[in-house]
Amino acid sequence: MKKTVLNDAHRQAGAKMVDFGGWDMPINYGSQIEEHHAVRQNVGMFDVSHMTVIDVSGRQATDFLYKLLANDITKLNTNQALYSTMLNNDGGVIDDLITYKISETAYRVVVNAATREKDLAWFEQQIADFDATMAEQADTAMIAVQGPKAIETLQPLITLDLSETKRFYAAYNDDMFIGRTGYTGEDGVEIILASDAAEGLWNKLLAAGVQPCGLGARDTLRLEAGMHLYGQDMDENITPLECGLGWTIRKENLTFNGATALKALREQGINKKLIGLVLEGRGVLRHDQTLIDDSGNQGIITSGGYSPSSEKAIAMAVVDKEINEDSIQVQIRNKSLPCRVVKLPFVRNGKSLIEA
Numbered sequence: 001m002k003k004t005v006l007n008d009a010h011r012q013a014g015a016k017m018v019d020f021g022g023w024d025m026p027i028n029y030g031s032q033i034e035e036h037h038a039v040r041q042n043v044g045m046f047d048v049s050h051m052t053v054i055d056v057s058g059r060q061a062t063d064f065l066y067k068l069l070a071n072d073i074t075k076l077n078t079n080q081a082l083y084s085t086m087l088n089n090d091g092g093v094i095d096d097l098i099t100y101k102i103s104e105t106a107y108r109v110v111v112n113a114a115t116r117e118k119d120l121a122w123f124e125q126q127i128a129d130f131d132a133t134m135a136e137q138a139d140t141a142m143i144a145v146q147g148p149k150a151i152e153t154l155q156p157l158i159t160l161d162l163s164e165t166k167r168f169y170a171a172y173n174d175d176m177f178i179g180r181t182g183y184t185g186e187d188g189v190e191i192i193l194a195s196d197a198a199e200g201l202w203n204k205l206l207a208a209g210v211q212p213c214g215l216g217a218r219d220t221l222r223l224e225a226g227m228h229l230y231g232q233d234m235d236e237n238i239t240p241l242e243c244g245l246g247w248t249i250r251k252e253n254l255t256f257n258g259a260t261a262l263k264a265l266r267e268q269g270i271n272k273k274l275i276g277l278v279l280e281g282r283g284v285l286r287h288d289q290t291l292i293d294d295s296g297n298q299g300i301i302t303s304g305g306y307s308p309s310s311e312k313a314i315a316m317a318v319v320d321k322e323i324n325e326d327s328i329q330v331q332i333r334n335k336s337l338p339c340r341v342v343k344l345p346f347v348r349n350g351k352s353l354i355e356a
Contacts, residue, residue: 001022003023005141005199006047006049006143006202007024010212013026015027015028021050021114025050026214027214028216029214032220035212036309037309039146039211040147040148040308042147042211043148044145044211045144045205045213046144046212046213046214047141047142047143047202049141051113051142052136053142054110055108055109055134056108057106058105058131059131059132061106062104063130063132066256068123069082069084069086069097069099070250070257071083071085071248071249073099073101077169078102079171080101080169081099081100083096083097084099085234085240085249086257087256089258089260091261092236092238092239093230093234093239093240093243093245094115094122095111095112096112096228096230097109098110100170100177108177115230137192140193141195141197141198142191142193143190143191143205144183145190145210146186150189151188153209158173158176160172167180167181167187175193175194176193176197176201178191179191183222184222184225185224185225186221220308223303223307224345224346224347226316228243232287233303234302238318239261239265241262242265244274245274249262270321271321272320275299275316275325275341276317276342277291277314277316277342278310279315280337280339283330283332284304285304285305286304287301289304290330290331293323293328295327299318299320300318301330302318303315307352
């Protein structure tokens, strides 16, 4: 099993370790619920060093990413970040990723850990047509510091003035690349730094009172924020138009991979959509549970779980476009239980948006 450079630090902090896509990663450090609340109300940190960092540079770096990504890389300012999907020729989602513009000829792309080999192969195949190069930054670590007090807690530990870095922008602090991005719905940063510097920063953050958080809290936080998880909420068999990611598709110059397939889908009619759900009553909503309405329209829960912030069972689901939102029931252990459709996200600024 692969290990991040912080593996020993997790064990010293009492982490319960699990196999996460071939990586030995912390699921929690004692209480997933406490870790979740720390991020919503205070500050927490995550080891996300299993993520893959790819630097793209060269005269045609922008042209390459303009073809590779469905969102519009050309509208970025220097140091600005962009969330996008990367599609196959059928419009299916190969991965979702964050791209930072370093300069007119250089970009930093962060892709998911579980899709590393597939993504690197796709990058290499596509970049061959362009005057650009790609380089995986293998000797790096990544620490996410998230929560309403993330910035004020991190600030004394670095020289960079974080107040000057807007959300979804990045800046350098000596050898640290600090992006004001995250996967929790809270303010915070994701820090990319040399592997041999990671444990020192982790220990400084620990000493400053930052709660280490595992993958369990990371999942409940992103679900409450209505953020997609690759492999559950989307994959190569569904297009962004059918799973709530239509907003990431650029409107002009539709020359990206998969654009022709998306145009055809729009013309024939999109028959699926993403919704948010709350379970009425007791029970837990889980990935792959079936939904049905009173007319036989169906759907499937893509991500579900208990929401510590709202104390309810919540889910994201892909359903038939014609589904009757007033009569959706979930099938749990041969029982049909009613669900209520709600707008995403479920939580914003630490507060539940679900009406009682």
